[in-house]
Amino acid sequence: MLTEILIVVALIVLNGVLAMSELAIVSARPARLKSLEARSRGAAAALQLSEDPGRFLSTVQIGITAVGVLSGAFSGATLGARLAGWLAGQGVDADLASTLGVGGVVVMLTYLSLIIGELVPKQLALRNPEAIAIRVAPAMNLLSRVAAPIVWLLDRSGKLLLRLLGASGEGGGKVTEEEVHTLLTEAHAEGLIEPEEREMMAGVMRLADRTARALMTPRHEVQMLDITASPGETVAAIRRIGRPRMPVRNPETDEVVGIITLTDAFDALSRRQSLDPARLLREVPVVSDKADALDVMDILRGSAHHLALVYDEYGHFEGIITSGDILEAITGTVAVQSEDEPALLEREDGSLLVSGWMPADEFCDRLAIPRELAGGYETVAGLVLNLFGRLPGLGESTAAEGYRFEIIDLDDRRIDKVLVSRIA
Known part of the structure; x- marks a missing residue:
């Protein structure tokens, strides 16, 4: 009887190992496994x-099914019968002893199967999936080779049924931007990264979605020489x-023709x-206002002065972009805001005083609202224009996504x- 008990316990433990292996390999992050691939055959x-x-x-399911069949056979045919015989020997009615024997063994083994064969192994797998996956993967590979014909049959059958159901055999394992933001939030909550690091990582992700128009210093804020x-x-x-x-403008054509550097001006003055x-003028690259931010970065990296002029499709000067704008x-903008005009200021009542020039994507991320709310605009002022569908008047308000937007300051026709x- 002791041998049979040990066999059943071993089968339950084997079921736990298979369940742990399944969840560990499914939950393991490929990026972490790839970083360990060169040093570990298990990875x-x-x-x-x-x-x-x-x-x-298919391999795991073959093992779990075989373990389940063997456990059932031993529990009902051997241990249950032995316990029933022992109860009958103690004076218990034969029918009642049979019921109690088989039922007691089934209940006990079910409990042990749930705890040892499922719950505890799966919790261990979730706590450290990569480490466990590395340890069990070679054994799972060996088992798949041993049971190759059955594995092939089950795998093909499963894929055929998926096609009949209108689903491909490929899983949607792509990492989304929202998942990356969630990982950053979790890392920050666990103290793995500082708040500033989290904001910079989010800023890098936002940068790839921006255009030159969203990065530039607009024309009305650019001071120029004639x-x-x-x-x-x-x-x-x-x-x-x-x-x-300093950009240089031709007042006759209203065209920006280049820049003058302060170094060149000082050098000329020092030489009297x-x-x-016109003599000190230097050329700088020109970019479209629709150019991607990453393309603009490449242009600035190749520019000696790390500055580019932004023009629209009609050939009108729109602003300038420097390496400082990329940074x-x-x-x-909230992190580098000036004391004179902060991008966003939280008031005592919880409301937010927002400058119209604040980037719309950064504002939407701060409030956790859809970026589509801004339409094709790049700033909070544009977002408000998109909500109203016109230029609103002073004191007008509108509501969206659970927030109220009120215009409290207009500069001519600029929010x-x-x-x-x-x-x-």
Whole structure:
């Protein structure tokens, strides 16, 4: 009887190992396994199994089914009969002893199967799926080779049934942007990354979705020199602007023809030369306002002055982009906001005072609202225009996604400040 008990316990433990193996390999992250592939044969085997889930699941199911059949045979035919005989020997009615014997063994083995054969192994697999997958993968590979004909039959049958049901055999294992944000949130909650690191990682993800128009300093904020200005006027303008790189405009055509660097201007003055804007002019690349942010980064990287002029499809100058604008997009406008005009200010009542120039995608991420709310616009001012469908007046408000948007400051026809409050 002791031998039979040990066999049943061994079968339950084997069932637990198979269940743990199944969940560990399914839950293991391919990125972590790939990083260990060069150092561990188990990691390579786990990757191979995860890439062919039909074959792996068929292998595991064969093992679990065989264990279940053997456990049932031993529990009912041997242990149950032995317990019934022992109860009958103690004076229990034969029919009652048979019922109690078989039923007691079934209940006890079911309990042990749930605890030892399912729950505990699966919890272990979820706590450290990669480490367990690396350990069990070689054995699972060997089992799949031993049972290759049955595995092939089950795998093909499963794929055929999936096709009949209108589903392909391929799983949707692609990582989405939302899942990456969730992982960043979890890593931040567990203290693995700092809040600033999380914001920068989110900023890098936002950067790839932006265009040159979303990154640029718009034309009305760009201070420029005139190419026809006199040396004295040029010196006064350089002192007023005080930037290391200053765009130069042709007032006759209203076209930006290049830039003057503060270094070149200082060098000319140190040599007692007159400041002639046309002589000091340097060319910089021109990009479309619809160009992707990553393409703009490549252009800026190849530019000696790390600055580009932004033009629209009609040939109109729209603004400038510098490497500082790229950095600001990554770190977030809230993180680099100025004290004079913050991008977003939270008030005591929980409402938000938002500048119209704040990037719409950053604002939507902060409020956890769909980015589609901004339509084709790049700023909060554009988002509000999209909600109203027109230029709103001072004090007008509208509601969307559980928030109320109220216009509290207009600069001519530009939305300067928006008060955003949650609707009770």
